[in-house]
Amino acid sequence: MTTSYALGVLHGDGIGPEIVPAAVAAVDAAALAAGLAPVEWRELPLGLAAIGSHGTAVPESTLEALEAVDAWLLGPHDSAAYPEPHRSLLNPSGTIRKRFDLFANIRPAKAFEGGDAVVPGTDLVIVRENTQGFYADRSTYAGTGEFMPTPDTAIAMGIITRQAVERIAREAFELARTRGKRVTIVHKANVLKLTTGLFKSVCLEVGAAYPDVAVDDFHIDAMTVHLVRRAHEFDVIVTENMFGDILSDLAGELAGSLGIAPSINASDTKAMAQAAHGSAPDIAGRDLANPIAMMLSSAMLLRWLAAKHEDPRALDAGDRLEAGVEAAVREGVSTADMGGSASTTAFTAAVVAAIGRA
Numbered sequence: 001m002t003t004s005y006a007l008g009v010l011h012g013d014g015i016g017p018e019i020v021p022a023a024v025a026a027v028d029a030a031a032l033a034a035g036l037a038p039v040e041w042r043e044l045p046l047g048l049a050a051i052g053s054h055g056t057a058v059p060e061s062t063l064e065a066l067e068a069v070d071a072w073l074l075g076p077h078d079s080a081a082y083p084e085p086h087r088s089l090l091n092p093s094g095t096i097r098k099r100f101d102l103f104a105n106i107r108p109a110k111a112f113e114g115g116d117a118v119v120p121g122t123d124l125v126i127v128r129e130n131t132q133g134f135y136a137d138r139s140t141y142a143g144t145g146e147f148m149p150t151p152d153t154a155i156a157m158g159i160i161t162r163q164a165v166e167r168i169a170r171e172a173f174e175l176a177r178t179r180g181k182r183v184t185i186v187h188k189a190n191v192l193k194l195t196t197g198l199f200k201s202v203c204l205e206v207g208a209a210y211p212d213v214a215v216d217d218f219h220i221d222a223m224t225v226h227l228v229r230r231a232h233e234f235d236v237i238v239t240e241n242m243f244g245d246i247l248s249d250l251a252g253e254l255a256g257s258l259g260i261a262p263s264i265n266a267s268d269t270k271a272m273a274q275a276a277h278g279s280a281p282d283i284a285g286r287d288l289a290n291p292i293a294m295m296l297s298s299a300m301l302l303r304w305l306a307a308k309h310e311d312p313r314a315l316d317a318g319d320r321l322e323a324g325v326e327a328a329v330r331e332g333v334s335t336a337d338m339g340g341s342a343s344t345t346a347f348t349a350a351v352v353a354a355i356g357r358a
């Protein structure tokens with residue numbers, strides 16, 4: 001019997017309504033090729049469109065529907081452009097990560113063969129703690145850790161807990177075991193001695209149970225230099241929320257383009273595919289956007305489903321999706337950000353065709 005999955009689809013804003021359907025088409029093609037039962041897609045309102053239809057960017061009905069699906073695809077959002085009071089609220093992606101405790105933000109940066117990488121050969125994964133750290137807008141149970149006691153004073157709290165570091169460190173070490181068997185801990189323990197010092201020491205404690213995995217660590221500032229010079233030498237990088245957000249943009253660009261940088265946000269029971277990039281409102285609606293990051297995020301989601309359900313067909317579908325993207329690029333089809341001239345739709349058609357041919 002083959003498992004059949006129900007997946008949520010949240011288009012989001014800007015280029016979201018272009019790249020998310022592109023990823024859906026690629027998943028459908030990969031599922032068909034792998035003999036996986038067709039995905040049951042459930043489209044759910046989110047973002048600017050939901051403010052119009054439901055009076056809020058993240059309707060409660062959407063969150064309830066997400067409880068009932070296996071996993072979902074989230075497009076980028078342009079929450080900085082929302083009308084007040086929505087702009088001042090926690091952004092949609094932060095809201096969803098928090099609600100479902102999606103503590104592991106897994107962000108690979110892998111240079112494409114024939115792609116325009118700043119550091120060719122880059123093939124690393126940033127394992128970003130996704131629930132606390134220095135992002136004070138999402139790290140508290142109620143209220144927020146960022147506040148203004150007077151109009152001229154702003155305060156943000158950083159939070160690191162042993163429990164949260166233990167679970168993200170385990171993700172990193174387990175992942176490293178399936179790859180290059182090396183974990184790099186990124187922190188700033190010479191300045192933020194207590195918070196990032198705890199992050200570093202708990203990661204090292206967890207790492208002691210993985211004697212087959214080599215460990216090293218760097219301060220976040222030094223790490224930016226090491227990545228620019230030799231990103232291809234790193235394997236798995238584990239770090240707190242804000243450092244991981246910043247480093248993953250850098251790593252994505254070093255590997256070729258932020259437009260190809262995928263991610264999933266996962267707990268032990270739920271996962272959300274989400275490109276690492278933003279909503280690119282300047283090119284929205286013009287059929288120019290690069291759907292690769294959203295497609296590769298969806299491939300990661302298929303692999304996450306495969307591991308959770310011990311489903312070799314879902315694993316095969318994820319591999320076929322990634323291979324289809326790589327084949328299209330190798331054949332010289334790419335969008336403008338990668339130096340090509342293909343539209344979003346033309347690139348998507350090339351990926352779907354490549355998956356069908358394989």
Ligand code: IPM
Binds near residue numbers: 091276
């Ligand atoms: C990311 C983004 C988000 C974050 C934004 C869109 C809220 O930068 O996921 O990389 O701050 O985490």
Ligand code: MG
Binds near residue numbers: 245249276
């Ligand atoms: Mg970011």
